[in-house]
Amino acid sequence: MRCLILVRRNTKEIILFTALELFADNGYEGVTMRDIAAGVGIMQSSLYKHYKSKQEIFDSLIEKMRSQFGNIVSSLGLPDKPVEEMAKEYGERGHAFLVELSISAFNFYSSDPHASQFRKMLSIERYSNEKINRIYLDLYIDSALTYQKALFTEMMRQGYIREGDPDIMALQFYSPVFLMLSKYDAGSVKDDKAIALLKEHVIQFDRTYRKE
Structure with a gap:
C-alpha cells in the first residue's frame, strides 16, 4: 500500500x-x-x-509553488531571522553579506526551472486573471518591497545607514533586480556579466546609504 x-x-x-x-x-x-x-x-x-x-x-x-516558495529561505541557506537581527547582521558584516544573499536569491529565481517557469506562467496569466495578478504582485513585488522597507527602516533606527525615505530605498534597491529577472523571463541566457552587474548594484547601493 x-x-x-x-x-x-x-x-x-x-x-x-x-x-x-x-x-x-x-x-x-x-x-x-x-x-x-x-x-x-x-x-x-x-x-x-x-x-x-x-x-x-x-x-x-x-498552491504547491506558493508553498515551496515559503521554504526558499531554508533551501537557499538564507538566514531566517527577525528584521532587527537581519539589520544588525547586514550592518556589521557590510555589503558582502547582502551581495551573497542577493546572488543566491537571483540565481534561484532565474535558473531553477520550476521557479522560472512559474514566474513566466504568472506573467502570462496575470493580465486575464485578477487572482493570478494578486499572486504575482505578492510573490514578486509587494512582499519584497515590504520586507526591504522594514529592513532599511530598522537599519536607520540602529544607525547603520543614513536617514531617508525607506519606501524609496526599497524601490531603488529592488527595481534593478526585478528588471534583470524580467529580462531572463524572455529567454535570454544569463552570463557572468549579469551576476557582476547585480554585485556592483548592491555595492553601489550600500555606498550610497551606509554611514561612514
Missing part, C-alpha cells in the same frame, strides 16, 4: 510540473487536458483519476 501511495504522489507531481511547462509555453487557454496527458505519457482517462479538471491542476500548481 505504501508503494502505491508513493507512486500516486509522484504521478500527481509529474502532472503538475508537466502542466507548468505547458502553461509557461502556451498559456492556460492554449493547453488542454489531452496535451497534459500526452506530456506526462498517460491516457487522458488516467489523468482524470488524479485531477478532475484543468482548473484543478492549475489551482493545485499555484
Whole structure:
C-alpha cells in the first residue's frame, strides 16, 4: 500500500510540473487536458483519476509553488531571522553579506526551472486573471518591497545607514533586480556579466546609504 501511495504522489507531481511547462509555453487557454496527458505519457482517462479538471491542476500548481516558495529561505541557506537581527547582521558584516544573499536569491529565481517557469506562467496569466495578478504582485513585488522597507527602516533606527525615505530605498534597491529577472523571463541566457552587474548594484547601493 505504501508503494502505491508513493507512486500516486509522484504521478500527481509529474502532472503538475508537466502542466507548468505547458502553461509557461502556451498559456492556460492554449493547453488542454489531452496535451497534459500526452506530456506526462498517460491516457487522458488516467489523468482524470488524479485531477478532475484543468482548473484543478492549475489551482493545485499555484498552491504547491506558493508553498515551496515559503521554504526558499531554508533551501537557499538564507538566514531566517527577525528584521532587527537581519539589520544588525547586514550592518556589521557590510555589503558582502547582502551581495551573497542577493546572488543566491537571483540565481534561484532565474535558473531553477520550476521557479522560472512559474514566474513566466504568472506573467502570462496575470493580465486575464485578477487572482493570478494578486499572486504575482505578492510573490514578486509587494512582499519584497515590504520586507526591504522594514529592513532599511530598522537599519536607520540602529544607525547603520543614513536617514531617508525607506519606501524609496526599497524601490531603488529592488527595481534593478526585478528588471534583470524580467529580462531572463524572455529567454535570454544569463552570463557572468549579469551576476557582476547585480554585485556592483548592491555595492553601489550600500555606498550610497551606509554611514561612514
